[in-house]
Structures are given as structure tokens and as C-alpha cells.
Amino acid sequence: MATDPDTAASDDRFVRVADRETLEADGQAVVSEDGQAIALFHHEGEVFAVDNRCPHMGFPLSRGSIEDGILTCHWHHARFELEEGDTFDIWADDVQTFPVELRDDGVYLDPDPPTDVDPATHWRNRLADGLHENLSLVMAKAIIGLDGEGRDAGTVSDSASGERSEPRADGFHTPVETAVNFGTRYREMGWGRGLTTLGCMANLYDDVGGRDKRRAMFMGVREVADETAGSAPRFQQYAFDNREVSKERLKEWFRDCVEVRDRDGAERVLLTAIGNLPREDVADILFTAATDHLYLNNGHSLDFVNTAFETVDHIGWEDHADAALASTLEQLTGATRSEELSSWRQPVDIAELVFDAHDLLPDLVAAGAGKEWKRPEWFVETLLEDDPELVIDTLTDAIREGATTEQLADAVARAATRRVAYFATNNEFNDWNTVHHTFTYANAVHRATAKTDATELYRGCLDAAMSVYLDRFLNQPRAPVPSPGESDRDPLDVREELLDCFDEQGQVNRAATLVSEHFDAGGDPADLKRTLGRGLLREDAGFHTLQNVEAGFQRFDALADDPATDELEARLALVAPARYMAAHFPTRRSAEQTFSIATRLHQGERLHEVE
């Protein structure tokens, strides 16, 4: 609106933009200053100036209407208080206003007024708004705004070309931290699908290409908002005042509380442990309780706890361990214990086999102390046999011979990877979930062994191996995966064909062939990962698909670091998620449409002219 002329007259930022009489007669005008279109409105005897682009989707506000001090955009009818630009409709954002002065020779305005908040703060606030109201476009705009703040968006590139760019920290840390704070506080059931997706996206962040980093953050934040919407908040407990309790005592108390499904009690003990003990001891306590019973929640419980740890690692243990890890407790105290399921009891009581092996563990670990185990070539294939007693004996023998938790978890994860890579497409479609659960659980157990050397994690290996056994019929017959060979194709062409293949339904085996061919052609696995990331993040990918790709990338990295890994084994880690993706794609890509709109708005494109 018009400012005090005495103040404004002394400010040389003001520029003449319109004739007073003409504006009064016409009621409105659009002027351009420094390339920015500004709408002027004469209303109730005053002049107001606002950015002509509606902050929602860019429609010209000069084509809106004004009544009683409210400017209404005509595209989606967002309303703005005319003087300061505040919106009535949180999904639209506030519109920028400009100070106006009426002088004798015309209308003057300040085209570059000082801002109340810096852009990074504005986008952080908008991200919070988007999470609170579950507004996808607001979240997408905020993530792009945070990432692009101070950076030329034109340098960001996509996918198969392999071009890379490094985003600003605000494009990563702020979305992850904000979503963790929100999801752990406002979802009564705590850490679930949404926060696990966020953690997966944080883990994938370095592997995906330039603009896909923004898509990854959008995916994670969006899932947190979606899962939290409509939930009652979670009220966090407090640590005990007694800071002298030993690790052994806290571990015992925690396991006892989880055993009787006492979430509040378990939470107080865990918060005390986080306050008193180092990270590896907290990991010991949590992963031990997560394996006291068998394969909790189809493997999700331990997987979620592991992801919570890794998400905290991204944003800081000191500030976030308590809320994030405490929020996982429903995954332990409310979990289905697989020994309660008939599939673990009939026709073979594999639960009993596993519990018997638990009883042997102290002696096996003592026998293996000081020994060095080397995985025999036949070991992983034996874990795929149709004989649960043989599998248990194979694992317990390895422990007796000195196999570490890391070595054993890695071997089981290799077997679980094969279940996905060789999944036969003649199975029922939902059985993809079955092999997926085993795969991500086995991978999570392996990841957990890097966080604690607790020998209780051998129990996670046994669980995962029994789940591999239960999945045995899903590899009959084994799906074809090409053996390593040679190809003279350009790896870029292979990657582009792989993306094309995700555009068609049912290209599962073709995806496996292309991944293999990329290796045969000498392509860089990092480029292949970026292409898989591109294919993943443009889709409305389901929770399991997102997890599957994250686990595949982690398995590939683990295998690539191991000189003893043969070529096919490493390839299978990327064949598995590629096949999984091909089975579930294409989707409607509605989230990509929202992301695309947000990107085009950020670049200043005029959406209304091309829709």
C-alpha cells in the first residue's frame, strides 16, 4: 500500500511506475521492474503493489479480483490480504508486496524492499507448513527452494548422462532434520513407513544424480507427512534421574520391558541408555531386544530400528538420537513375533530349530574365539537348500569356526539377494513382497553388525536364513540372469534402454539383462546407480520398491569392497532391485507431476500459459 511520502521521498529506491490518474481510472495495472511483473491495484482509495505471479502456481494476479481488502486469484481461488500479502490459504503461500508512494507526478514503488526473513528461513517455514498440512506442492517448492537457494538451478542435471553436481547442505540436512522432528513428534505410533522412507532417501542421496537428490528429499518428506496426517501426537517419556545404572542392567531392564510389551517402561530405559552410554552400547541394547523373538513384524522391526540409527547419523546423534530411537519402540513392543505364525511352526517347526540354536550360541561363540573363518565357496548356495536343519547346522558350524556376526550376516544377505534376483515371475505378484522382506531384513542385520559387535546379532542371521528357506519355492524355477560376458555397446545406450524398459510393464527379465550388459560393456556402476535412481524417483514408487533399491545399493557397495566377491555376485545386488522396479513400474507418476510443477515455478516458467 502507499507509504508515508515524507519517509519514502528520501529513499531513492523508489521508482516511478505509473500515472496516478490512469491507475485510478483503470483500477489496476501491471508494471515491470528489473524483469519482475508487479500488479498495481487501486482499491478503497489506496494503491497496493504485489508480485504479479501468484505464489501458488504463478497465475497473473492482475487477472484476479479484489473485494473488501482481499485479492483472490482466479486459478485456484487462493486469497491474499492485500496490504501485507498474507494468504488465507496455507497451500498457496504469501505473496510479496511492495511499498508504494503516491507523488504529484505519479505512483512510485520500492521494487526491492528489505525482506522480513531470509530465503532459507522462509523455505524452512514453508517446509514445516507442508508437513503440518500434508501439502505436496508446498513441500516440493520448499525442498527446491532450500536446495536452490544461492545456486544456479540450471547447472543441476539428470540421470543417465552421468553429469553430477553437488547440492548445498540446506537441500539435505534441513529436509531430513525437519521431517524427523515432525514425524517423531506427531505420529503416536512412532517410527514407521514414512520415516523409514525418509531414511532410505537420505541413504540414497549420494548415489542419485543432481536433480534426483531433490526428488529423493521430496519423496522422503512427503511420505512422512502422509503417514503422520490424521495421527494423534506422540508424547515422549523421560530418562531416569539415576545416571549410574550400568549397561548390563539397562540392557536387562529394556529386554524385560519389551518382553511384556511395556512401551513406556522400555522408552524410559532406552532414553536413560542414550543419555548414559555410547552409541555402540545403545545399538547393542536395541538390536538385542529386536532379536529376542523371531523375525519381528516380517523383518520390518529390526530394519526400521537400523534405518532410524542411520537417519540419526545423517543429522546428529547428540540432538536426535533420543527422539528418533525412542520413536521406534512400538516396532518392538507391538510386533508380531514370527514364532506365533503357523508358517514358522508347520510343517517344520523352524522356530524351535532357531530357539535351539539360540541356546547353543554362548558355547559356539566361545569355541570360535580366536579363530578366523573364511567363507567356503559352497556356503551361500547351501543357505538356499530345501533343508532347514542343514541351513542351521551350516550357520552354527561357521560360528564355531570363528565366523563373525558381520561375516555370517553378509553370507545370509547374499543368499537373500539371490532370492530377489532369481524370483520367478510365474509366482503370485504379491510374493515379490515376501522375498523383499527377507532381503531387506538380511541387509539390515548386516548393517547392524557395523553398529555393534553384540553376539546376539547371530540370532538375526538365523532368522534371516530361515526366511530365505521359507522363500525357497519362489525361485522355482530360477529366473534367468545372464552370466558375465562382453558387450561392445555404449554403456550410455544401455542405461537409456534401461530407463525405457521401466516405461513398459512386465520387463522384469529385460531389466536384469540390461543391468548385466552394462557391466559387460564396462559401464561405471555409479552411473548405473544414478540411472536406477532416476527410474525410481520419477515413479510413485511404493515403500517396498524404495527400500529394495536402497538395500540393493548397500549390498552392492558391501560386495564391491570385498575382493573375494565374484563378478556375478556383485551384479546380482543391482539386478535384484532392477527386476523389482521393472515388476512394479510404470506408475501414474503423480508425484513427479507435482515436482515438475514446483521446478518450473522455481525457474520462473508460466504454467498457466501451457496447461
Ligand code: FES
Ligand atoms: S491459486 Fe493462484 S495459481 Fe493457484
